Amino acid sequence: MRILAIEDDALNRRVVRDMLSVAGVTLNEADGAVAGLAMIDGTEFDVILMDLRMPGMDGLEAIGHIRARPDPKRELPVIVVTADAAASLRDQCLAGGADELLLKPVSMEDLFEAIGRVIAARGRPGAMLF
């Protein structure tokens, strides 16, 4: 399983990295949206974990770029991980192309559940078993 976290805060990246290692997954990391989009170009990922508030391009804009791709990678599952608890934010993210939203502080179980769910949900009928 290949997972990319796009998150500018080193501590948050570390948390996700350690959590995923509990599930036996090695995390790929990008410290900004631009770097992250470049990594998506060059690698096949199964899920993207996206922070919202980043300097430069923010999370929602990055998701827009992914969804606007001409190739199959536009269907990449994206989970937004954010500390912003505003009620309208969930709707905003889902409308902007995210698959799910996790609220910090992230529960490890919720993270695993969400990753498994979005991979399954994005699979089309007739897809191979992951």
Next chain:
Amino acid sequence: MARAIRCLAMLLGMLCVATQAPAAPPIAHDVPAATDQVDYDRVIAQAKLVMIGNPERARALGKVAARLAGDWPAGAPRELAIARADWIESEGAYRASNAAAAEPLMRKALATTERLAPGSKLHADLLLSRARLRREAGAPQDALADLQSAYRIFDSLHDIRSKAKALQSIGSIYQDAQNYERVLYYYRSAGEMIPKDPNLALSAYNNIANAYFKLHRYGEAKAAYSQALRLAERMNSSTLRAQITTNIADLEIDNARPDLAKAMIDRGFKLTSSSSAASLRPWVLGAAAKLALAKGDLVEAQRNLTEAFALADRIASDQTFSSVQLTAYRVYKAAGDPARALEHLEAFRRVDDESRALAASTNAALMAAKFDFNNQNARIATLKTGQLQRDVALTRLRARQSSVIFSGILILLLALVVFMVVYLRAVRRNRSALLAANAKLALTNAELASALSAKSQFLATTSHEIRTPLNGILGMTQVILADRATKAAVRDRVGLIDTAGRAMRTLVDDILDFAKIDAGEVRLERVAVDLQTVIPDIISLWRAQAHDKGIALRSTVTGVAEPIMTDPSRLRQIMFNLLSNAIKFTAAGEVHVSVRALDADIGGGRRVALAVGDTGIGIPDEAFGAIFEPFQQLDTTTTRRFGGTGLGLAISRHLARIMGGDIDVVSTAHGSTFTVTLPYATAVPGITAAAAAAAPATDIAVLVASDNPIRRSYLRTALANELSAIAACATGEVAAVLASNHVSVVLADAESAAAALAASWSRSDVSDWPPVVVIVAEDQSTALEPWRAFAQVQIVAKPVRVDAVLAILRDRMTEPGKRTVAAAAAVALPVKLT
């Protein structure tokens, strides 16, 4: 004649009742006869007319009116008429200086009116009377509350004059507090409302002028006094004219205009030479003495004072006379008569101290009752110091161990609790009626909009800032705890950090929730919820905790067969909070949850009552109001013993109210019962009940077994499109799950761990298992060769399509063969199903 008509009316009334269909409105036979009403009205009108001039007579007339109303037929009109008469009588008594007689009458009348005619003018008038009483009893914040309520009622009745009266009464409370800005504000607002009403306008101008005077704004004071004087002249009242003239004289002396002062004093003497205004002569003399002192003429000053005090025996302790005392002190001091000077100084001090004490206590009481949102920074600083003590105690209880990380949590929690408590106190005060009155009168939309957006900004930023480091803390604790290599001692300590971190997260969530509810941002769902399944479900989650404490947990659910239309997650939130409190505060005994439908009461629909009763420590009567307030525990020792943010009940009650219901509590020393009542709105036929929370699985179609939590979630979701009743667990737990549940098919996800899987399962008696479908990676299938011997094991190598796997599972599910024998389903599973 009147009596005959009355009898006839009663007879007719009874006849009507006897012959009328039951659908007739019941009030028909308690309205009095027309002539009786007229008689009564006349007496009341007369009483009101003479109230100011002859309060004793007004009081007597009130008694008469009460007697007249006593003869009316029993019912609401009679009671209200008696209440009105009692009010008149009490007002008369009060004005005739018999406050002791006035109070019980007023209270009785208010009780009746609150019951039978809330929101009526009589109600509001009675509130004004009670406000006056409360103010004199030294409870200005209660008086203020009454005045605000009265104001609101008058506003709804469009009674402008009475609104102005209420505002003036509020102004006079601020006068006690010596807060002259506020005094000006309220009197000016009142004055704007009724520019044509001479009585109110005069009082307004006079008080406004006094306030300006105290603020040393002499020009404005003089202008206001002049207005008042003009009105007094038009009303031809020498008393009022004399009073105002003396005030102006005082002003001119302070304003260094002795010539103008002299003119006023002379006029004052002329006015007080008439008998009606003679009682004001001492004040005029006082002003004359003050002027003489300013001119340096001590002989003249002393002469005036001697005469003033000869006349003023009775009023020596009057507050307004204290200024004359002060003048006297200065005069005798300058004249070298220290004994007399001291005497007058002491008299002045006594009154001055009293009024300062009144101002201080009034201010203290008012501070608790109002909040000026625009000055939040200043107020936050003031509240913070007082609040810090309690918050330190509050956060201390959360700390159980001392470690570097833990001090970080403590500091963060302190800052959060201090700022959030202070800010939310501000938000809550903001909603008080006083600010509603302010907003209506003076607050512009722009001010309001900017304040609200500042609040949202603050909440969003603070919440965000706290959550980010919490992510670091809880993220690492989870990872450490999930690592099997963590030693027991470390695991223990890290566990405590984790618990504290979770508590902090709950606090942040609770506070945000509370603020959202407060700002009206909560959106409620409306879904059909089957209480008969949902309630036992919620309770089952608390069984373990109750069991650990050794208390019984039981429930009775009756009469709610039909699903209720409500918000399931909010309902759950409320029940969680009540159950959590019940279990927390009960050391021994039981917690009993009872759900029942209530009969429809008059005017309302059917309701559902969900009661959580415990045999715990109970709640003292005086704390009843406080427990629903945010951050109030019964006392700080409760906080230390039992923990909790104190927001739970406040949130629960908010939620219950916006859901159309409420929460109330009954408590003795042997336990409490909290009851949530909600409207029992039922679904439109055709809408099926929403699925209850996942029932404990006893009949499982597919058991997904995987050691990778992500893959567990993935497989479960992938299969759930086509199949239902799917459960998941780790490979080592399969045997235990099979022992206590009925499973049709096991889907084992071997991935790269096929060898390990084979090793762990070989110890079990696989032949007794239901069909097992094992998914392996292509190159791993050899490790499972020994398993091919079992008939019910099917090994599927990847790559394979999802629908192919589904087809295989369906086939195996319907296959005849061995099935596990399900153990008693009621036993809680020892294994956590993921």
